[in-house]
Amino acid sequence: MGLESAGRLAEGESGWGIPARRRLHGAILGPVEPVLFPGRLPFRGPWLLAPMEGVTEPCFRDLVLGLHEGLPASGLGGAFTEFVRVVDRPLPTRVLRRHLGERASPIPVGLQLMGNDLAALAETAVRAVEAGAAVVDLNFGCPAKGALKGCAGSAVLRDPPRLAAIVAAVVAAVGDSAPVTAKIRAGYDDAERVEELARAAEAGGARLLSIHCRTKAEGYCEAVDWTRVARAVEAVAIPVCGNGGVERHADLERMRAETGCALVMVGRGALADPWVFSGVEVDAATAARFLVDYAEALAERGGASPHKCAARLKQLLRLWTAGGLCADDRASWLTERDPARLRARLAAIADGTWKASAAEPILVHP
Numbered sequence: 001m002g003l004e005s006a007g008r009l010a011e012g013e014s015g016w017g018i019p020a021r022r023r024l025h026g027a028i029l030g031p032v033e034p035v036l037f038p039g040r041l042p043f044r045g046p047w048l049l050a051p052m053e054g055v056t057e058p059c060f061r062d063l064v065l066g067l068h069e070g071l072p073a074s075g076l077g078g079a080f081t082e083f084v085r086v087v088d089r090p091l092p093t094r095v096l097r098r099h100l101g102e103r104a105s106p107i108p109v110g111l112q113l114m115g116n117d118l119a120a121l122a123e124t125a126v127r128a129v130e131a132g133a134a135v136v137d138l139n140f141g142c143p144a145k146g147a148l149k150g151c152a153g154s155a156v157l158r159d160p161p162r163l164a165a166i167v168a169a170v171v172a173a174v175g176d177s178a179p180v181t182a183k184i185r186a187g188y189d190d191a192e193r194v195e196e197l198a199r200a201a202e203a204g205g206a207r208l209l210s211i212h213c214r215t216k217a218e219g220y221c222e223a224v225d226w227t228r229v230a231r232a233v234e235a236v237a238i239p240v241c242g243n244g245g246v247e248r249h250a251d252l253e254r255m256r257a258e259t260g261c262a263l264v265m266v267g268r269g270a271l272a273d274p275w276v277f278s279g280v281e282v283d284a285a286t287a288a289r290f291l292v293d294y295a296e297a298l299a300e301r302g303g304a305s306p307h308k309c310a311a312r313l314k315q316l317l318r319l320w321t322a323g324g325l326c327a328d329d330r331a332s333w334l335t336e337r338d339p340a341r342l343r344a345r346l347a348a349i350a351d352g353t354w355k356a357s358a359a360e361p362i363l364v365h366p
Helices: 058-068 093-100 118-131 145-149 153-158 160-174 194-204 227-235 249-259 268-272 284-300 306-317 330-335 339-351
Strands: 047-049 076-080 109-114 135-140 180-185 208-212 240-243 263-266
Touching: 047 058, 058 076, 058 284, 076 135, 093 109, 093 118, 109 118, 118 135, 118 160, 135 153, 135 160, 153 160, 153 180, 160 180, 160 194, 180 194, 194 208, 194 227, 208 227, 208 263, 227 240, 227 249, 240 249, 249 263, 263 268, 268 306, 284 306, 284 339, 306 330, 306 339
Parallel strands: 047 076, 047 263, 076 109, 109 135, 135 180, 180 208, 208 240, 240 263
Antiparallel strands: none
């Protein structure tokens, strides 16, 4: 399949009730057999937890999975590890198992790799599948300076043929043992090459393309342009997963309706509200309990120090919306410098014993 290949998608219903159309360079060609891509991808529903560096390690990811394991398939369908950097040699299987975690879940977890060395990436992908990865995802979106220096992550967006070659090398190594997917941004400096990048991933053999609708240059700016996701959908036959700008549950279906994408991936929106995939509205006590459990997991499973636990909690609290926990006083959470007091406040709210009017105030330091 060349880079010029166009998307063909069937008219009818896909496996998750997603309207599908058959296209050839944008032209509607008429109905054919439905595309049931859940048979080619392991996800049990259309919403995915995005890979996020320093966040989607097993402690946080397992808690989010646990919230949704008993919900219908229309909820959280899959999740990914934070990206695993591959430099010039394959990573040991034990490292990959550590990223995947020990807890088994009915919701599949993919392992995301980032690198530019074809041989090292290919062998690491084989080991990832052996370690239990349900999907091998390739990162072409990370905007970090370290990734750019190594000609990995979003640096590859400037070279679509190289992107195709990386995907092809991993697909050839993994074979049919697991799907290989690719995650890109809408472009490097601009979004002029969205279609070319999407077709490069497809040409390499990716079974799914996830596209963050911002460019590398745009970083995590507030403005989003979902038409870029729609352009990728029009360009390829493989399922497209939209990403970027999802803040609440209603945005999930809205993105699918506006772009035609098959799946939606949520990153920072899930840090603000881990229940975003199901639309369940929780109270402050339930929201606080999640954060208490997260801190305990970081300390007990991850060996994190009290100050590191507090830093991770604040990473979530900066964005947190669930349960109205930070609605009126986010600053006091973020400026608290005593890890024990931060966790004690959360525990009291979770247990229903917190009385804000009578309690000793959180210490705020200049």
